[in-house]
Amino acid sequence: MKPYKIGLVGARRGGGILGTMAAHPRCEIAALCDINPAAVAALGEHFKLPDRQLHTDYESFLASGIDVVVVATPIEFHAQQTVAALEAGKHVLCEQTAAYTVEDCQRIIDAAKRTGKTYMMGENYSFFHCVLEWKKLIDAGRLGKIYHAEGEYLHEIVDLLIDPETGERKWRYPRAPIWYCGHSLGPLLFLMQDRVVRATGVTPGRNMHPEHDSVGFLDMETGLFLTEKGAVIKILASQTVKRYRKNGGYLTWYSLYGTRGFVENGRDPLYEGLEWLEDTDTPQGGARYVPTPFADPNAPEEARHGGHGTGEYYMVRHFIDALDQGFRPAFNAVQAAEVTVPGLIAHESAMQGGVWLDVPQFGW
Numbered sequence: 001m002k003p004y005k006i007g008l009v010g011a012r013r014g015g016g017i018l019g020t021m022a023a024h025p026r027c028e029i030a031a032l033c034d035i036n037p038a039a040v041a042a043l044g045e046h047f048k049l050p051d052r053q054l055h056t057d058y059e060s061f062l063a064s065g066i067d068v069v070v071v072a073t074p075i076e077f078h079a080q081q082t083v084a085a086l087e088a089g090k091h092v093l094c095e096q097t098a099a100y101t102v103e104d105c106q107r108i109i110d111a112a113k114r115t116g117k118t119y120m121m122g123e124n125y126s127f128f129h130c131v132l133e134w135k136k137l138i139d140a141g142r143l144g145k146i147y148h149a150e151g152e153y154l155h156e157i158v159d160l161l162i163d164p165e166t167g168e169r170k171w172r173y174p175r176a177p178i179w180y181c182g183h184s185l186g187p188l189l190f191l192m193q194d195r196v197v198r199a200t201g202v203t204p205g206r207n208m209h210p211e212h213d214s215v216g217f218l219d220m221e222t223g224l225f226l227t228e229k230g231a232v233i234k235i236l237a238s239q240t241v242k243r244y245r246k247n248g249g250y251l252t253w254y255s256l257y258g259t260r261g262f263v264e265n266g267r268d269p270l271y272e273g274l275e276w277l278e279d280t281d282t283p284q285g286g287a288r289y290v291p292t293p294f295a296d297p298n299a300p301e302e303a304r305h306g307g308h309g310t311g312e313y314y315m316v317r318h319f320i321d322a323l324d325q326g327f328r329p330a331f332n333a334v335q336a337a338e339v340t341v342p343g344l345i346a347h348e349s350a351m352q353g354g355v356w357l358d359v360p361q362f363g364w
């Protein structure tokens with residue numbers, strides 16, 4: 001079988017995913033696109049691509065003989081670039097979140113359905129080692145019915161909202177914290193195989209940054225969600241919070257409570273979690289400390305090169321397996337919308353003082 005010819009649009013963060021793909025035997029890095037010629041030239045040199053495969057124009061990039069487009073541009077471009085790629089007969093692995101509007105999520109679903117091409121949202125945190133280990137427990141029924149879950153993604157990125165030296169507003173400036181709910185809600189829905197039907201949101205406002213009149217600077221947004229299976233999910237999101245950590249300044253935390261057990265990763269350190277399972281632990285003994293690493297200790301060394309533990313490595317393998325074997329991947333177009341849209345609705349609710357709102361449902 002010939003390798004897939006991979007093209008990347010958005011030559012910054014996307015370079016990490018491309019590095020992971022470059023090490024995959026089924027992938028050949030074939031073309032790059034970025035509106036910034038310097039960015040595309042630098043990454044092109046890294047991957048030793050000829051000039052004719054370096055593009056600043058998306059149309060010519062799509063026409064360059066590639067099979068797969070990795071979309072890693074700012075989120076406002078995800079839907080239009082994804083739909084154009086699908087319509088051009090390419091498979092798409094798109095960074096998260098899927099889009100900024102319900103309508104754009106629907107457009108992605110429609111295009112994936114119409115074209116029959118594979119779409120996957122690249123929710124890499126769902127491929128952390130501890131999440132994949134929890135998935136085995138949950139799929140085997142060892143947590144019983146999951147009735148409550150929490151996810152926190154607290155990442156201080158003020159200098160990605162506004163340039164500290166020039167004051168230039170960057171693309172994340174107007175992004176409400178909870179719109180970026182992929183890393184919190186994504187792994188939970190992936191594990192629970194559930195979808196959100198109602199949402200409410202709340203925010204304390206802009207205490208840390210009263211000088212910025214933008215929702216991007218809300219201190220924190222909390223979303224509460226009711227799911228189709230009757231569970232409650234709580235997520236926290238912040239782009240400004242002062243909660244520095246040793247390992248890169250952000251907190252990624254999950255807990256899931258079921259009728260037969262619960263699991264959670266650590267807060268500090270992240271990798272020392274807790275677990276209680278009815279079938280192995282006594283109630284008197286309580287929860288046990290268990291390792292909850294984001295990187296698979298048994299994976300080959302190169303699996304860590306993509307970053308985020310071994311998240312990128314297993315995410316890319318899942319996507320390529322879906323292409324090879326013809327199954328619909330996790331975070332396909334419908335599931336991408338199911339992860340993305342509750343954050344949009346929770347923010348809308350927060351702006352309306354916390355009213356409960358219905359979450360649009362998506363079908364194939």
Ligand SMILES: NC(=O)c1ccc[n+]([C@@H]2O[C@H](COP(=O)([O-])OP(=O)(O)OC[C@H]3O[C@@H](n4cnc5c(N)ncnc54)[C@H](O)[C@@H]3O)[C@@H](O)[C@H]2O)c1
Nearest residue numbers: 010011012013014034035036039072073074075077095096
């Ligand atoms: N999954 C993760 O862990 C993770 C981490 C960081 C970023 N991201 C996602 O990756 C994407 C990119 O984020 P980033 O941090 O690299 O942003 P960035 O602003 O640093 O880089 C974006 C790149 O895209 C280029 N670009 C902008 N508009 C374009 C267009 N219309 N066509 C072609 N190129 C264009 C820019 O020139 C730049 O090189 C976003 O969707 C973000 O949410 C995901």
